[in-house]
Amino acid sequence: MPPQIVDAPRMRRSVAEGNRGTQPALPPPDCGAMLAAMTDTPSVKRLAAAASAWRSAPDDAAARTRLAVLLWRRPDLADASHLPAIAAMIRDPQIDPAQFERAGWVALGPTPPDPADPQTAALWLERHDLAIALIEETQVADGVAEHLLSAVRRWLLLERKTGAFPRLAAALLRQAAINGGAWPFDAEERAALAAAPDFLAAYLPEPPGTMEGEFAAPVTRAVAAQYGRWPYPVWQRANAVTMRSLGDSLRACGPDAPILPDRPNILVAGCGTGREALSIARMAPDATVTAIELSETSLAVARERCAGQANLRLLRHDLHAVAELGQRFDYIACSGVLHHLPDPEAGWAALVDVLASGGAMQVAMYSRIARLQVAAARMRLGMLTQEPVSDDVIREARRKLIAAPLPSVTDSRDFFSTAGVHDLLFHVHEDCFDIPRIERATDALGLKLLRFQLPTPEDAKQYRELAPHDPLHRDFAAWHTYEMRHPSTFAGMYRMTLARAS
Ligand SMILES: C[S@@+](CC[C@H](N)C(=O)[O-])C[C@H]1O[C@@H](n2cnc3c(N)ncnc32)[C@H](O)[C@@H]1O
Numbered sequence: 369m370p371p372q373i374v375d376a377p378r379m380r381r382s383v384a385e386g387n388r389g390t391q392p393a394l395p396p397p398d399c400g401a402m403l404a405a406m407t408d409t410p411s412v413k414r415l416a417a418a419a420s421a422w423r424s425a426p427d428d429a430a431a432r433t434r435l436a437v438l439l440w441r442r443p444d445l446a447d448a449s450h451l452p453a454i455a456a457m458i459r460d461p462q463i464d465p466a467q468f469e470r471a472g473w474v475a476l477g478p479t480p481p482d483p484a485d486p487q488t489a490a491l492w493l494e495r496h497d498l499a500i501a502l503i504e505e506t507q508v509a510d511g512v513a514e515h516l517l518s519a520v521r522r523w524l525l526l527e528r529k530t531g532a533f534p535r536l537a538a539a540l541l542r543q544a545a546i547n548g549g550a551w552p553f554d555a556e557e558r559a560a561l562a563a564a565p566d567f568l569a570a571y572l573p574e575p576p577g578t579m580e581g582e583f584a585a586p587v588t589r590a591v592a593a594q595y596g597r598w599p600y601p602v603w604q605r606a607n608a609v610t611m612r613s614l615g616d617s618l619r620a621c622g623p624d625a626p627i628l629p630d631r632p633n634i635l636v637a638g639c640g641t642g643r644e645a646l647s648i649a650r651m652a653p654d655a656t657v658t659a660i661e662l663s664e665t666s667l668a669v670a671r672e673r674c675a676g677q678a679n680l681r682l683l684r685h686d687l688h689a690v691a692e693l694g695q696r697f698d699y700i701a702c703s704g705v706l707h708h709l710p711d712p713e714a715g716w717a718a719l720v721d722v723l724a725s726g727g728a729m730q731v732a733m734y735s736r737i738a739r740l741q742v743a744a745a746r747m748r749l750g751m752l753t754q755e756p757v758s759d760d761v762i763r764e765a766r767r768k769l770i771a772a773p774l775p776s777v778t779d780s781r782d783f784f785s786t787a788g789v790h791d792l793l794f795h796v797h798e799d800c801f802d803i804p805r806i807e808r809a810t811d812a813l814g815l816k817l818l819r820f821q822l823p824t825p826e827d828a829k830q831y832r833e834l835a836p837h838d839p840l841h842r843d844f845a846a847w848h849t850y851e852m853r854h855p856s857t858f859a860g861m862y863r864m865t866l867a868r869a870s
Contacts, residue, residue, distance in 0.1 A: 411442050422453050429609045432457055436467040437611060443470035450475045451498065458501040462608035465506035469781070472502045473510045483516045486523035493520060494536045503539035507546050507602055509784040511770070517543070518551045521570060525560050530567050540570040546602065548786030549573045549759055552767035572759070579664040587710035588662065588686065590796040595640065595663035598787035603643045603673070606650065614652040614699065618728055621819040621865050622840045626728045630654060632698035637687040637719055638662070638705030642670025648701055649680040658693065660685035688718050696724040703732040704861060707799050713809050720813045720868075728818065729866045735858035736800035737851055741776040745793060748772060757794045762786045765793060776859055801862060803848040814869045817842045821863040830854070 418435040425431050435453055439446055446454075454472050457463045476499060481489040493499050508514055521540050524530050530537040544551075549572050561568050578596035583589045614632075618625045632655045636645040639659035649657040657680045661667050670682050685693065687705070700719050709715040716731070723729055746753050749765050766789060769778050782788030801809075810817060820841035822828045827850075832839070834853075835846035851857055 411438075411445060414438055415442065415445050419450060419453060426453075426456060429462055432460065432463055433607050433609045433611065436463050436607070439471035440464075440467035443474050446471035446474040447477075448475060455498045455501070458498065458505050461605065464603075464605050464607050466509075466603060466781075467607075468502065469506050469509040472498065473508075473513045476502075481516075483519035486520045487527075489516060489520045490523060490529065490533050490536060493517075493539075494533045500535050500539045503536075504542045506604055507781075507784055508543060509781045511773075511778065514551060514784065518553070521551070522553065522557055525557055525564055525567055525571075528564070530564070537567060537570065541567070541573075544570045544573045546604070547784055548575075548598070548602070550763065550766060550784060550786045550789065552763045552770070575759070576665050576669075579668070583662065583686065585710050587708075587797045588688075591708050592662040594790065594796050596665040598790040599641050599663065599666040599669050600787045600791045601640055601643055602785040602787050603641065605673070606643060606646045608650065610647065610651045612651070614648065614655070617651075618699075618865070621728075624867075625818050625865075626698075626726050626867050628652070628655075628698050628728075631656070633695060633724070634658070635660070635690070635695075635697040635700045635719075635722065637690065637700060637702040638708075639670060639682065640666050640704075642667075642674045642682065644701060644703055645670065645680055645682070646674045646677055649674075649677050652699075653679060655679060655699075657681065658683060658695070658697075660687060660690065660693075662686060687715055690718050690722050693722070695722065696727070697722055698724050698727045700727070700729045701731075703730070703863075704734075706731060707734045707801065708795065708797055709799070710797070712799055712801070713812070716809060717813055720815065723868065725868060727868070729815070730864070731866065732861040732863040733806075734798060734800040735851070735862050736802045737855050738857070738859040739798070739800050741774065741856065741859065742793060745769060745774050745777040748774065749793070753794070757790060759786050762789045762794070765789060776856060803844055803851060803862075806862065806864075807844040810866060815866040816869040817844070818865040818867050820847055821865075823857065823860060823863075827854070827857055 415438050418431070418438050421428075421431045422435045436457055439450065439454070450471065454468050454475055458465050458468055458472065481492045483489060502508070503517065508517060517540070520536070524533060524537060524540070553571055557571065561571055575597060576599060578593070583592055615628055618628065632652060634648060634652060634655045634657040636648060636657060636659040639645040639661045640663075642659065645657060645659035649655070659670070659680060659682050661670065661682070661684060664684055667682055667684055674680050674682065687702070688709075700723055702719060706712040706716055712733070719729065749768055752761060752765055752768070755761050766783070769783070777783060777792065780792065782792040818840070822831055822841065831841065831846075831850050834850055835843055837843070838846055841847065
């Protein structure tokens with residue numbers, strides 16, 4: 369009986385979601401949620417309409433993007449009817465393949481073989497174009513798929529069968545390069561690797577050549593070194609067409625939201641490997657976007673992935689010294705960075721200093737309350753958290769957590785790469801926020817909250833019930849009450865749009 373790769377709605381929130389966009393998480397089968405999805409007619413209808421639009425116009429970039437985005441948001445709704453669309457889009461240079469990380473495996477669901485029979489599984493995978501493409505094009509972020517593929521990788525190695533399965537062996541090499549060699553393996557496999565030099569990189573891919581320089585502040589130096597060895601985030605391509613413009617998203621913040629000039633000057637502070645910067649540059653094609661980053665290794669990845677985006681400039685620069693760029697910015701994005709600074713409020717102030725009057729700012733930072741789930745995962749890892757971080761330590765941490773899953777962590781997309789696990793569980797420096805601290809900081813910085821983003825429509829509905837007086841989500845006290853009642857809401861991050869108070 370072939371196993372189901374995924375067979376239930378997968379919408380539980382995971383710790384890393386917010387930082388990486390909105391990938392839903394992967395809880396184990398849950399009948400209540402399944403029932404909810406079956407009756408979740410708006411999503412089902414939206415997906416059906418997008419699939420039908422794609423069938424009528426498969427070359428229409430907007431139709432392709434819409435279907436891909438919907439499959440990303442609700443991979444649990446994918447089924448065999450979506451396979452032709454996924455097969456057509458998975459290698460499409462204009463489409464982000466990560467949108468199929470889960471939907472692809474879900475759609476393949478009823479047919480993949482049993483990891484306990486790795487030979488049959490290998491035969492099946494070797495012949496399956498879509499399965500090969502899913503392994504090659506994007507990080508595998510599905511625990512069941514990882515389990516199957518790890519079993520097959522082990523069999524190929526120990527039985528010396530890589531030559532007989534060339535497509536699969538090559539795809540596994542590529543997958544390890546993407547995920548940094550995140551999948552755990554045992555001593556028998558490690559010993560066998562000595563005799564399999566051509567397959568070694570399917571287990572132990574080459575780490576990036578680190579190129580970090582010196583920074584004066586010890587925290588800044590340590591943060592640059594971490595991202596130099598484990599550049600973040602892990603991604604391959606961004607959608608060429610965006611679902612909405614930057615101007616549209618600002619207009620959604622309310623009637624008093626700033627209106628961007630025709631050719632806005634935009635800053636992305638702490639751009640990492642460039643995914644956020646590229647998507648902003650595409651959402652605002654008439655803008656000039658400057659993205660700054662500490663880590664030269666991360667920037668090298670960003671330069672490669674963002675090549676050809678003429679309105680985006682990538683610079684090595686410490687955000688504390690952003691004023692040295694000698695510019696004012698109409699829009700500043702800073703996501704997942706402030707909590708890694710030695711003094712987050714000081715870094716935030718440096719950004720506010722270069723915000724044009726009438727400009728807007730989007731920031732995202734860790735919630736101290738939601739991060740308690742990460743603390744629980746770290747407790748589970750015990751002494752491992754005291755060791756110097758290495759890929760072996762990360763694989764061992766993953767092995768422990770796979771054996772005793774903590775869904776908020778083990779279902780998150782970050783759990784499936786070494787760089788993601790480092791960022792999620794082993795960061796060298798975190799100084800998390802809570803809502804009162806954000807309120808104090810915005811007051812001190814002369815900022816007003818334009819919109820506080822709730823992660824899901826369900827959260828927004830619950831917030832409306834709690835705070836009907838606050839349709840734009842601007843009431844810090846209500847937002848704080850909401851988080852106290854729903855402590856994992858900001859498991860990704862707090863995310864908000866702000867403007868100068870006057
Ligand atoms: C968690 S990553 C977020 C990357 C990106 N903003 C995103 O959301 O995809 C944090 C990034 O901030 C960068 N960073 C940290 N401190 C910085 C500083 N003082 N100046 C510039 N970049 C910094 C790190 O090197 C790292 O690449």
